[in-house]
Amino acid sequence: MSLALNTPEYLLAENERLRVRLEVAEATIAAIHDGTERRAAETSEQKANERIVALMESLTEGLCVLDRDYRFTYINAAAEHINRISREAILGRTQWDVFPGSVGTVLEREFRRAMDERVTTEFENHYAPWDRWYALKAYPAVDGGICVLYRDVTETKQAADARQRAEERLQRVFDTQTVGMIEWNIDSGLITAANGHFLDMVGYAPEDVAARRLNFRAMTPPEWTAQNEESIVLLRRAGRAPALEKEYLRKDGTRVPILIVGVRFENSDNEGMSVIVDLTDTKRAEAGLRASEGRFRAAVGAVSSIVWTNNALGMMTGEQTSWENFTGQARDSYQGFGWSGAVHPDDAQRTIAAWNDAVARKATFVFE
Numbered sequence: 001m002s003l004a005l006n007t008p009e010y011l012l013a014e015n016e017r018l019r020v021r022l023e024v025a026e027a028t029i030a031a032i033h034d035g036t037e038r039r040a041a042e043t044s045e046q047k048a049n050e051r052i053v054a055l056m057e058s059l060t061e062g063l064c065v066l067d068r069d070y071r072f073t074y075i076n077a078a079a080e081h082i083n084r085i086s087r088e089a090i091l092g093r094t095q096w097d098v099f100p101g102s103v104g105t106v107l108e109r110e111f112r113r114a115m116d117e118r119v120t121t122e123f124e125n126h127y128a129p130w131d132r133w134y135a136l137k138a139y140p141a142v143d144g145g146i147c148v149l150y151r152d153v154t155e156t157k158q159a160a161d162a163r164q165r166a167e168e169r170l171q172r173v174f175d176t177q178t179v180g181m182i183e184w185n186i187d188s189g190l191i192t193a194a195n196g197h198f199l200d201m202v203g204y205a206p207e208d209v210a211a212r213r214l215n216f217r218a219m220t221p222p223e224w225t226a227q228n229e230e231s232i233v234l235l236r237r238a239g240r241a242p243a244l245e246k247e248y249l250r251k252d253g254t255r256v257p258i259l260i261v262g263v264r265f266e267n268s269d270n271e272g273m274s275v276i277v278d279l280t281d282t283k284r285a286e287a288g289l290r291a292s293e294g295r296f297r298a299a300v301g302a303v304s305s306i307v308w309t310n311n312a313l314g315m316m317t318g319e320q321t322s323w324e325n326f327t328g329q330a331r332d333s334y335q336g337f338g339w340s341g342a343v344h345p346d347d348a349q350r351t352i353a354a355w356n357d358a359v360a361r362k363a364t365f366v367f368e
Contacts, residue, residue, distance in 0.1 A: 060151075067145040068115070070095045082134075082152050101129040107136065114138035114146045124153065133157040180258075180276035182216075186232055187270045189217035201258075201278050203251035219248045221255065231262065235272060239264045245279065257283045310339075314355040 056063050062079035064072055071094050075087045083090070090098050095111065102108055107125040114121045118140040126133050136150040180198030182191045191214035199205060208214055220228045224246040231241040243261040250256055257279040264272035310316050315336045316323070323334055327342035334341075340348040358364065 059149075062148075062150045064148050064150075065141060065145060066095060066111075066115075066148065067143065070111070070115075072098070073145070079150075082150070099127070101127055107134075110136070111138055111146065111148075114140060124157075180278065181273060182276065183271065183273045184216055184262075185271055186235060186264075189215040191216055192271075198276055201250075201256055201276070202248055208251075216248075221247050221249060235262055235264045236269070239266070239272075256280060310355070314352055314359070 056074075056076045059076055059078055062082040063074075063076040064079050065074040067073050071092060072090045075083075075090055080087055085098070096103050096108075102125070105125055105127075106123055107127075110121040110123045110125075113119065120137065120139050122135075122137045124133060124135050131154075132152060133154045134150050135153045136148055139147045139149075141147050178197065180201050181195045182198055183193040184191050190212055191209060194204075194206075194209050194214065199209075202214075202219065204214060217225075217228070227244060227246065231244055234241040240263045241261065243259055245257070245259050247255045247257050259277040259279055260274050262272055262274035264270075309318070309320065316334050316339045319331060320334060320339075323329065323339065323342075324331065327334070327339075329339070329342050332338075337352065340352060343351050358366075
């Protein structure tokens with residue numbers, strides 16, 4: 001049955017047909033829009049994933065991802081370099097299969113703690129098969145596995161160990177009681193540390209060092225100031241200064257003769273240490289020797305006989321006044337075996353032979 005145009009029944013029917021067509025159109029548009037959004041989301045997610053992968057591949061630290069069974073699901077380029085194994089040879093295999101030397105180590109303990117307790121762990125581990133040290137940080141991953149960042153710290157570890165051993169050796173030397181040792185600050189002149197031998201040498205106590213009472217400039221007598229400052233200039237410029245004989249003032253105001261050599265610490269512009277030898281006994285021995293030589297020369301000058309000295313080889317050394325006065329030989333002429341020139345030619349060789357024989361027998365030399 002057809003409806004007459006413009007009748008109420010016709011208009012109602014047309015409205016219904018229009019409503020259905022609109023609903024179909026809206027549904028179609030919605031479907032198209034939904035598909036477009038889904039494709040856009042998928043594209044956006046893909047781009048985000050690509051950016052993440054690019055970021056992980058650009059890391060200088062090794063990065064690996066392990067699933068709940070400790071199987072490698074991802075490693076970056078830095079990890080390949082650190083491991084010295086390609087990712088193709090690692091992916092899909094377990095940590096314990098690829099690196100059996102890690103079983104029973106700190107690494108296994110901390111990996112399992114991060115996996116089981118879902119906590120972040122940070123530690124160092126020595127991988128014995130390669131004799132390498134690694135610093136690692138393990139994070140719980142959202143899928144139940146763990147992500148691990150790590151780097152090779154072998155050289156750093158070896159340098160730290162070497163520095164510690166050097167410091168221990170230095171401390172043992174510093175604690176020795178055979179020579180004095182001090183640490184100082186060039187700018188302030190303060191002696192910041194001193195061993196017991198040095199403190200005994202200058203009459204101070206450890207409490208004086210702690211109270212900052214020891215100053216190498218204040219302890220240096222005025223006549224030694226210029227040489228002391230020259231040494232400081234060398235320490236600043238070259239890091240070391242040659243040995244210097246000088247004096248220090250003791251706490252009681254008396255003086256102690258010393259031999260001091262200093263070196264500046266490599267990592268500091270104004271701090272270093274010195275080794276100090278007490279020359280008191282040496283100076284006393286030198287003074288005694290000078291006095292003895294003076295007495296000997298006075299005795300030689302007082303006797304009428306000719307007195308001279310030779311070394312064990314029969315050679316004259318040094319000044320021989322009596323010989324000069326008796327023979328008329330100049331000092332340069334009688335040095336060594338030159339003295340034999342003053343002996344009659346027939347007796348010269350026999351005199352030298354007799355001297356050597358006396359030396360060999362450790363007997364008194366007598367020859368006419």
